[in-house]
Amino acid sequence: MALATILTGKLKFAEVVQAASLDEAVEKLSVRSDISLALFDLAMPGIDSPANLRAVRDCFKTLRVAVVSGSKSRQDVLSALEAGVHGYVPKGLGVVDLAQALQLIVDGVIYVPPSIAILPSAAEEQPASPREAALPPKSALATLTPRQRDVLALLVEGKSNKAIARELDLGEGTVKVHMAALFRGLDVRTRTAAAVAGGRLLQAAS
Incomplete structure (x- = not known):
């Protein structure tokens, strides 16, 4: 069923x-x-x-x-x-x-x-080695969804939630959820910190 x-x-x-x-x-x-x-x-x-x-x-x-x-x-x-x-x-x-x-x-x-x-x-309880613990299994950028990457790119450009919503044809509530996911994924608490961290990630990926 x-x-x-x-x-x-x-x-x-x-x-x-x-x-x-x-x-x-x-x-x-x-x-x-x-x-x-x-x-x-x-x-x-x-x-x-x-x-x-x-x-x-x-x-x-x-x-x-x-x-x-x-x-x-x-x-x-x-x-x-x-x-x-x-x-x-x-x-x-x-x-x-x-x-x-x-x-x-x-x-x-x-x-x-x-x-x-x-x-x-x-074996399941065995902690990761120091080297494994220091390196995340995926980069922060790799864990983002396609839409979150779009939001991050516009955030890095300094756009507001309203401008991001308009450019991506999304509701502001949707952008808010993606922004919350970005903050957690990048381990930051402010838009400025997210923009700085996101800019570095995007630059390294390009």
Whole structure:
């Protein structure tokens, strides 16, 4: 049974709005105030960093956000929870269990798969070597979605959120979400710091 059918048939949602990427999801969330639950797959284009999910949580305070993923990785579960999601639901659950997990999330419970209680092996707990720890697995630029890169390029040019929204044909709310993701992805707190860090990244990539 498709996830959309579970949502409408068992959880009684009136409508299911689908998106093919994180950028598209953010744009739809920004123009729809009636969406109460957002489900993200870790394989969705644009979800390269938990910071992107955190930005969604930061900008849509009343929205319930959960991951529905084929990955059973303990690290994926913990990373998603650290980003502030309200639940992590493995796709391998049966229809009844999947519906129950989603209902718990809707009801305000933080759902995690029972497998999270299984202690990791010594190999999984082994920390990265100092050299590996010093180098991120991907550059900050590589973790950005295409739309976030567009926003960053215009930010570096000194444009305001309103100007960025106008140039990219986006709502200001959408730009705000992308900006929040940029701040987290670049580990900065101000527009100026983001512009400086972004300028260096873009220059190094060119």
